[in-house]
Amino acid sequence: MPQLASRLDNVKVSASAAMTDKARELRAQGVQIISLSSGEPDFPTPPHAIEAAHQAALAGDTKYPAQPGTAALRAAVQRKFKRENNLDYALDEILIANGGKQIIFNALLATCNPGDEVVIPAPGWITYADIALLAEATPVPVPCPENNHFKLRADDLDAAITPKTKWLILNFPNNPTGAACTRSEMQAIADVMLKHPHVWILTDDIYEHLTYDGFEFCTIAEVEPKLKDRVLTVNGASKAYAMTGWRVGYCGGPKQLIAAMNNVHGQATGGICTLSQAAAVAVLDGSQDLLKERADVYRERRDLVVRFLNAIPGITCHTPEGAFYVFPNIAGCIGKTTERGRRIESDTDFVSALLEEQHVATVQGSAYGMSPYVRISYATDAETLKEGCRRISSFCAGLR
Numbered sequence: 001m002p003q004l005a006s007r008l009d010n011v012k013v014s015a016s017a018a019m020t021d022k023a024r025e026l027r028a029q030g031v032q033i034i035s036l037s038s039g040e041p042d043f044p045t046p047p048h049a050i051e052a053a054h055q056a057a058l059a060g061d062t063k064y065p066a067q068p069g070t071a072a073l074r075a076a077v078q079r080k081f082k083r084e085n086n087l088d089y090a091l092d093e094i095l096i097a098n099g100g101k102q103i104i105f106n107a108l109l110a111t112c113n114p115g116d117e118v119v120i121p122a123p124g125w126i127t128y129a130d131i132a133l134l135a136e137a138t139p140v141p142v143p144c145p146e147n148n149h150f151k152l153r154a155d156d157l158d159a160a161i162t163p164k165t166k167w168l169i170l171n172f173p174n175n176p177t178g179a180a181c182t183r184s185e186m187q188a189i190a191d192v193m194l195k196h197p198h199v200w201i202l203t204d205d206i207y208e209h210l211t212y213d214g215f216e217f218c219t220i221a222e223v224e225p226k227l228k229d230r231v232l233t234v235n236g237a238s239k240a241y242a243m244t245g246w247r248v249g250y251c252g253g254p255k256q257l258i259a260a261m262n263n264v265h266g267q268a269t270g271g272i273c274t275l276s277q278a279a280a281v282a283v284l285d286g287s288q289d290l291l292k293e294r295a296d297v298y299r300e301r302r303d304l305v306v307r308f309l310n311a312i313p314g315i316t317c318h319t320p321e322g323a324f325y326v327f328p329n330i331a332g333c334i335g336k337t338t339e340r341g342r343r344i345e346s347d348t349d350f351v352s353a354l355l356e357e358q359h360v361a362t363v364q365g366s367a368y369g370m371s372p373y374v375r376i377s378y379a380t381d382a383e384t385l386k387e388g389c390r391r392i393s394s395f396c397a398g399l400r
């Protein structure tokens, strides 16, 4: 076979996708799997989004879209940034792409040269590092330890920045820990970044609407307006509106950066599906009541899972501020042996044995850059969560 590109050598299949595939395989064999591995809301897409897409199709909105996004969606995004984040973006400072993922891809491809560094708080969504590698840049993880509630310390961030740093990527509320930053914690990060004017900042705010107990989300360009001309504020319809399959991501940022990203975008895809864009306009401009209703449900589930997990010997679970993940510490299970005789040397061993012996799918913390932890998604119904926790409990009870 002719050779593949060496830039793919270090890019891995995502661990959560690998776990979902393994669970699917077992399911196909007739095994009843409890899936706590997927980062996808279990709620349906709001009906008014579906109706808007339907009407757009009937009205003939089925031709090539404007490459940076339809005028209607960019205007809706402009209103969203103003209404919810107090950020002013002109229409040519806004880009629509196929999910937040493609926004991040466009940004790094448009800006990174070989040898550039991308600072990524760890644990973090593995895709950031993989996209950096595809852009021939070097990911630089900065640990956000559990004893700091999985948040980024200003001193650690400062120490990670070098003359080669091109980007800092922020993601709070965070995948996989659920940690979110208060305004003063974000200001401390911003103060560090004011000292490093050569660095762009990408804030992935995809979990913005998933915070609990009155926690107030904030985003860095709003907290520190002096940084706004270096910040790319990224968001999307997937998590807030349960629209993962529609593939709508959007961002606001400085005009030159957006133009460069649009260049990458235009070569990779001719813009995103017009019907998805019509649906996104409907949810951004429509009633936002469902966000609060769904957040209340997620909070109940979070509390249920945290309570269950903390009652299991060998596991401790921090209560996160947001997203729909918990990231329990499983240090107390390491070095033990399962009922079926498997030795647990790592979190990868833990999740594999848990899947094979109790048929519960989770993702190992090492996939996000921190061990020994497990990512558990609570984007599923309470009964499934209870059953999943019961099985984890009996798995741990069997460890010797």
Ligand code: PLP
Binding pocket: 039, 098, 099, 100, 101, 102, 125, 171, 174, 175, 204, 206, 235, 236, 237, 238, 244, 247, 248, 249
């Ligand atoms: N950002 C984070 C932190 C995520 O966890 C995910 C999905 O899991 C995304 C972005 C991707 O979102 P989208 O569906 O908009 O590509």
